[in-house]
Amino acid sequence: GAGVSQSPSNKVTEKGKDVELRCDPISGHTALYWYRQRLGQGLEFLIYFQGNSAPDKSGLPSDRFSAERTGESVSTLTIQRTQQEDSAVYLCASSLDRGQGGYTFGSGTRLTVV
Amino acid sequence: GQSLEQPSEVTAVEGAIVQINCTYQTSGFYGLSWYQQHDGGAPTFLSYNALDGLEETGRFSSFLSRSDSYGYLLLQELQMKDSASYFCAVRDQTGANNLFFGTGTRLTVIP
Numbered sequence: 546g547a548g549v550s551q552s553p554s555n556k557v558t559e560k561g562k563d564v565e566l567r568c569d570p571i572s573g574h575t576a577l578y579w580y581r582q583r584l585g586q587g588l589e590f591l592i593y594f595q596g597n598s599a600p601d602k603s604g605l606p607s608d609r610f611s612a613e614r615t616g617e618s619v620s621t622l623t624i625q626r627t628q629q630e631d632s633a634v635y636l637c638a639s640s641l642d643r644g645q646g647g648y649t650f651g652s653g654t655r656l657t658v659v
Numbered sequence: 660g661q662s663l664e665q666p667s668e669v670t671a672v673e674g675a676i677v678q679i680n681c682t683y684q685t686s687g688f689y690g691l692s693w694y695q696q697h698d699g700g701a702p703t704f705l706s707y708n709a710l711d712g713l714e715e716t717g718r719f720s721s722f723l724s725r726s727d728s729y730g731y732l733l734l735q736e737l738q739m740k741d742s743a744s745y746f747c748a749v750r751d752q753t754g755a756n757n758l759f760f761g762t763g764t765r766l767t768v769i770p
Binding site for chain 1: 692694700701702703704707746748757758759760761762763
């Protein structure tokens with residue numbers, strides 16, 4: 546697509562429920578990243594996918610968080626047994642490669658855990 | 660690990676020039692990037708410096724000094740629409756391919 550598409554744009558869920566967030570990167574972008582941004586804070590790296598290589602999961606905050614990507618297409622970020630501390634905007638970005646840091650971000654999913 | 664420091668807030672007058680500084684510490688270094696984010700919006704890429712010196716793109720310029728682990732973003736002829744948060748980010752050569760972001764500088768442009 547023309548840009549990075551994320552869905553849903555907003556999600557309110559009850560504490561303890563599982564949620565699944567979707568990211569559709571720019572066609573042809575081999576790299577895909579998930580970041581978390583709490584209110585008024587910077588971007589916190591979660592996970593990185595590059596082509597068919599094993600993902601870099603070093604930023605995932607707990608085993609309740611997982612993500613998948615099939616080839617160079619859509620990615621899903623799953624948060625199990627959500628906690629109030631998981632409330633944040635989850636941003637997805639894609640890029641052609643690691644070349645010059647020019648990521649294209651989606652508009653994010655605003656997750657609120659009540 | 661990585662750490663980046665930038666001022667939390669800056670206020671400047673419309674039409675003026677403002678400089679947003681960023682100092683970083685990384686175990687390796689592979690370039691400094693700048694992103695702009697309006698409230699409720701997605702971060703958008705502004706510039707990238709891999710080598711020392713100044714990169715100019717229209718009203719925005721970015722500078723890097725690798726020996727000082729320091730960079731800045733320079734915004735000229737400020738416009739009201741420049742009010743946003745600005746993030747510096749580094750790619751750690753010894754780490755993964757992901758960017759590590761600073762906590763951001765909130766720029767407010769006043770008339």
